[in-house]
Amino acid sequence: MEKKEMGVKTEEAIGSSSFSSAFDFCEVEKSSLGFMELLGVHDYSALLGWSSIPDSSSILKHLSDTGNECSEVLNQQPATPNSSSISSTSTEPLNDEHNKTVDQSQQHSNTNKLLKPKKTNQKRQREPRFAFMTKSEVDHLEDGYRWRKYGQKAVKNSPFPRSYYRCTSASCNVKKRVERSFTDPSVVVTTYEGQHTHPSPVMPRSALAGVGASLPAGISAAGCASSFGSLMVAGSLYHQPQQHQLLVNNNALSSMAFPTNFQSIDSTSKNAAFTFAQDRRATAAFLSDHGLLQDILPSHMLKEE
DNA sequence: CGGATTTGACCCGCGC
DNA sequence: GCGCGGGTCAAATCCG
Numbered sequence: 001m002e003k004k005e006m007g008v009k010t011e012e013a014i015g016s017s018s019f020s021s022a023f024d025f026c027e028v029e030k031s032s033l034g035f036m037e038l039l040g041v042h043d044y045s046a047l048l049g050w051s052s053i054p055d056s057s058s059i060l061k062h063l064s065d066t067g068n069e070c071s072e073v074l075n076q077q078p079a080t081p082n083s084s085s086i087s088s089t090s091t092e093p094l095n096d097e098h099n100k101t102v103d104q105s106q107q108h109s110n111t112n113k114l115l116k117p118k119k120t121n122q123k124r125q126r127e128p129r130f131a132f133m134t135k136s137e138v139d140h141l142e143d144g145y146r147w148r149k150y151g152q153k154a155v156k157n158s159p160f161p162r163s164y165y166r167c168t169s170a171s172c173n174v175k176k177r178v179e180r181s182f183t184d185p186s187v188v189v190t191t192y193e194g195q196h197t198h199p200s201p202v203m204p205r206s207a208l209a210g211v212g213a214s215l216p217a218g219i220s221a222a223g224c225a226s227s228f229g230s231l232m233v234a235g236s237l238y239h240q241p242q243q244h245q246l247l248v249n250n251n252a253l254s255s256m257a258f259p260t261n262f263q264s265i266d267s268t269s270k271n272a273a274f275t276f277a278q279d280r281r282a283t284a285a286f287l288s289d290h291g292l293l294q295d296i297l298p299s300h301m302l303k304e305e
Numbered sequence: 306c307g308g309a310t311t312t313g314a315c316c317c318g319c320g321c
Numbered sequence: 322g323c324g325c326g327g328g329t330c331a332a333a334t335c336c337g
Contacts, residue, residue, distance in 0.1 A: 148308085148309065148310085149309075149310055149311080150310090150328095150329070150330075150331095151311090151312085151328070151329060151330080152310090152311075152312075153326085153327065153328070153329095155326095155327090156325090156326065156327090162327085162328095164328070164329075168308090168309090177328090
């Protein structure tokens, strides 16, 4: 397997597929972020935590060079407060999952060689994705759902493999990819794809009730819990020894207006690595008190007011 | 023994 | 057309 040191040319490294998940940040469809809107987060770029990645400018450059229309997403001020600058891949043709299933049964009749079925001309559809970065010791964050690992691939330019997980629930097509950032091995990039069609098998009912109370139509509490899993973990829902930090930038802190019901979820856990506040002062106060994000954010960001 | 994980092979899309 | 790399499959293996 090809490996490169972290000191490779920035643009080459960033532009490589090893950062494909970073680009996936741009593939988030607004509808998949319904729970974010529920949380009052309209500036989705705020959740893309590149503050700990030193080469975000290069990423932006790459996005720009490649004509990616989402280039403004990363660490940029939104054009408007409610800007939905994040583009979507949902315009692609519908998935051919069913065709694939049929073809696979045909494949089983091929005894000599494992030949994959021929796909139709339809372009493979990507479910809406939501990606975020967490600072965590463990790769696979507990998020209340059960996942079956179905693959692992070496990532070009990265010493860390990428793992592929699928929700174990039948008829639920949600997938997630987990990989470590090679620029910061302590950072785990998790990408969710799709929405759960079932409630979390592990999520406490009280938590579900708290989250689900204000969910907009079409957004399941399960999906919310899933996609926001690491936040739940960072909060008090899971009192696990490992600690995760959601990486956010100062835009996030300034634009997040979390509803009180989410604040209540956090409660008083001492293990909370990140909590929600309704305004910047509250956030700043929290940071100064608990300060875990200080490990991530440059000091000038934290002081900004 | 059944479910989860590992891992090599294969498919597909994309760039050259 | 070819090669590369991401994504997926499925047999083998592991593990509780």
